[in-house]
Amino acid sequence: MNILILFSQPWKVGGAETHVQAFIQGVYGEHEVSLAVNTGSDPVRLQELGERFPRLTILTIQARGINIFRWAADIVKLAKLLKSQNIQIISAQQRTAGLWSWILRKLTGVPFVVTMHDSWHRAMGKRYYGALFDRMIVVSSSLAERLRSDFAIAPDKIVQIHNGIDFSQFIPLDQQQARLKLGLDLTCKLILHVSRLSSIKGAVALAILDSIPRLADYCQTAKLVIIGEGPLRAELEQRALAVNKKYDNIVEIKDFTTDIVCWYSAADLIIGEGRVAIEALACLKPVVAIRNSEFFFGAVTADNIHSAMAVNFDGRNLPVKPELLVREIAKGWQLTADCRAEILQAIQQQMSIPVMTAQYLQVFRKTLAPGGNSVKNESC
Incomplete structure (x- = not known):
């Protein structure tokens, strides 16, 4: 053809x-x-x-x-x-x-x-x-x-x-080795958000920044890395600067990278939707699925993975509020290895x-x- x-x-x-x-x-x-x-x-x-x-x-x-x-x-x-x-x-x-x-x-x-x-x-x-x-x-x-x-x-x-996605490209690496390669703290609880920083998706990154006070209260070793470029990048950098003054450089913003598997592997949880969510789940990482700043799907689990795939990880289950976002992050961190493996099997069959x-x-x-x-x- x-x-x-x-x-x-x-x-x-x-x-x-x-x-x-x-x-x-x-x-x-x-x-x-x-x-x-x-x-x-x-x-x-x-x-x-x-x-x-x-x-x-x-x-x-x-x-x-x-x-x-x-x-x-x-x-x-x-x-x-x-x-x-x-x-x-x-x-x-x-x-x-x-x-x-x-x-x-x-x-x-x-x-x-x-x-x-x-x-x-x-x-x-x-x-x-x-x-x-x-x-x-x-x-x-x-x-x-x-x-x-x-x-x-x-x-x-x-x-x-x-x-x-090409599952042969998205295979989990050793977390400690990935962090050493990227020059990251070996002991922090690393949250990764990857997105084009447009008017819609970039607003998600701003909403995540709004959750930093609650996140810092919940987990004192939490750290957020945002990978993305786009029209909201400058505003995001200004907001991150203010947050970092209060919360000891808890946020880093980086450009898009070809070494994304290393970043997925280094993280403890990924916030994202669509292809980012699929790739992160393929690397056996917990995912909180969110695409806009109004509503989000929440933590992806073995019980809801088929619903998550149906909406391409862009659901309207929950309103975007700091307390709910942090709650879903905590839920993601609690996923067992068996649960992550079950999720991987589901996406391999359909994606x-x-x-x-x-x-x-x-x-x-x-x-x-x-x-x-x-x-x-x-x-x-």
Whole structure:
């Protein structure tokens, strides 16, 4: 199968990029893949992607920003690519990519499938998307519900596919050795939060900082490390500076790193959602699942892991309050080794790259089949 992945964001660091790279890894070799990304992408990360997948065709477009002439030129460029590469289907990652794919289908007849990674809270004209998008992939049941309620997408157009990770890359290391390598205190209770510091996800980091007084009272050796970059980074650093003056440098903020497995292994607990939660659980670490500053899922346990996977670790079980956040951290710290192993087994069965890839290809084949305009309302 010849596939174009249309990624209407700059290629940088984030869950959507990691999701797409995992899919490329899953199909590479057996299928021909091209990738179109938005201007403003990180050239180093694109170079690394090209080196890892030498047969991957990568091109840059401008899907964002008002530039009608550039839009028209790039639509023509993509239409030519569809023809020259004999592309059979477009995997549109996010809303803008879906709109471009709809135009390309009008011009070339090539069908498309749209993947929704977040809530599209800034989308205009929500009720029109049901007429434009014939088939949607979502990474959580909560996003599926949002498509049905806010975007009037028919249930038979929606399929849920979990994120997939490479479990061979996320294997726990010795905690003490990991801390020695990273220059960390060997005796502290280390909490790690990894996230893009955007207006929504960055607000989680600010909420975690608000819990520091209660956390410090509960555990005098607690330490928080936040790994992330984004528009809220400067505000977060200012808040952390004030917290550290009162609580003896309890917080550190660091840039994104390629050595994330070492950080997971060094931690006693990870706060995060989506792919971060999956990766941390694969490293046998406790996770408190949270995505926004209003509500959160809480500590992931063997009893609730299937519910956590269904919502991609982005639940609304609890309001975000310092006392509840610290309570869930304490609950996570109490998880037994057997419980962590049971959680690992559950995510290995449903959240691997081969499973995710097979489900994507199943949706693509149904889309390409004669009359393939809808799918059953179920997870693949």
